Amino acid sequence: MRDLTTDGLVAGWPGGPDVLPGLTTHVDADGGWLVVRGPSGSGKSTFLAVLLAALRPRAGGYALGGVPTLRLTGEGVRSRIAWLPQEAHVFASSIRANLALAAPRGELAGRDGEARMRAAPAAAGLGGLLAGLPEGLDTPVGAGGTALSGGERRRLAAARALLADRDVVLLDEPTAHLDPPTAAALLHDLRAALAGRVVVCVTHDDTVEQRGDTVVRLGTPVPALAS
Ligand SMILES: Nc1ncnc2c1ncn2[C@@H]1O[C@H](COP(=O)(O)OP(=O)(O)O)[C@@H](O)[C@H]1O
Ligand SMILES: [Mg+2]
Known part of the structure; x- marks a missing residue:
């Protein structure tokens, strides 16, 4: 499976406001990473929760290799995905x-x-x-x-x-709490090790993205809810 597409993805947690505003994006195994940037509380981990089918979108959806994930079970989605948690x-x-x-x-x-x-x-x-x-x-x-x-x-x-x-790899803040040289070295190794896979990386670190990546920015969080 070579690509992941999101189409107007809206999501939030039970009882809470929309966190994802309607995200439409695409990432291909042969291209760069999908890098989702935003401050703390802006919904980066929430986006990964939706991709992992741990949280159902309120609207929109996403497809793996052209197959809408609504047609797959949660297990079916997760069996295609590796996740590096925050x-x-x-x-x-x-x-x-x-x-x-x-x-x-x-x-x-x-x-x-x-x-x-x-x-x-x-x-x-x-x-x-x-x-x-x-x-x-x-x-x-x-x-x-x-x-x-x-x-x-x-x-x-x-x-x-x-x-x-797995064909798809999700990275949640892979460089958090690392000093800049350690972060750069880890990113270099991850780039090489994950070549040919669909990679989604969410981060507040502006040194993660490089040429060829698709970069999406999530907005400012609701201050009272930001963590
Ligand atoms: N498991 C959860 N249950 C309820 N609310 C959550 C959960 N995870 C995150 N949130 C809320 O969703 C919003 C976005 O958080 P999150 O996706 O963790 O942001 P980020 O990863 O960008 O720091 C915040 O308001 C946060 O409190
Ligand atoms: Mg997070």
């Missing part, structure tokens, strides 16, 4: 166990799975870190991933999203 959780377990969350049905068992399990963190820029760890993928990351730096935790979460191996 606050991706890292469990107090090994790097391997944290990556394996991407494949809950045992898809990473066997030699091929092991190769993918090594390739994903390398593509996410963790190759150097892993090479220096005697226990490799079996290294514990500590409670909440505290044995890792903020950038490494984000890369681990990104590797998990890569391992899910």
Whole structure:
């Protein structure tokens, strides 16, 4: 599946005002990313919730590979999408166990799975870190991933999203809380690792977008509701 189109998407949370004002946009696997920019509270994560079929639009809709998602079940939509959440959780377990969350049905068992399990963190820029760890993928990351730096935790979460191996990848504030060089390095690695996929990236970081991207700006939030 090679493209995602939204058509007049209006959405809001139960009992609340419209957050998305009627978004019409298009992103293609062979083009750049769809970068959705806006301040905190402007509806960026809400947009991803709609794309993940976690929130039903009030009007309009969207299509994956030309198929209106109203014709698919929520599971059908989500089976095509990998999501890097805004606050991706890292469990107090090994790097391997944290990556394996991407494949809950045992898809990473066997030699091929092991190769993918090594390739994903390398593509996410963790190759150097892993090479220096005697226990490799079996290294514990500590409670909440505290044995890792903020950038490494984000890369681990990104590797998990890569391992899910979906046509569409949603990135929610991938550079938040990272210093500018770390953010730039992570973006560079993500751009390479996600080539050929449909990528939607929501962010308030104006260094994310580059030439070839489609950029959409969401408006100012209602102050009382902004978070
Ligand atoms: N799960 C939710 N339930 C109810 N309201 C929400 C939820 N998530 C976000 N909102 C509200 O929707 C609006 C947009 O928030 P959000 O999409 O999280 O903005 P952003 O990601 O741009 O910071 C805000 O008013 C916020 O309070
Ligand atoms: Mg958000």
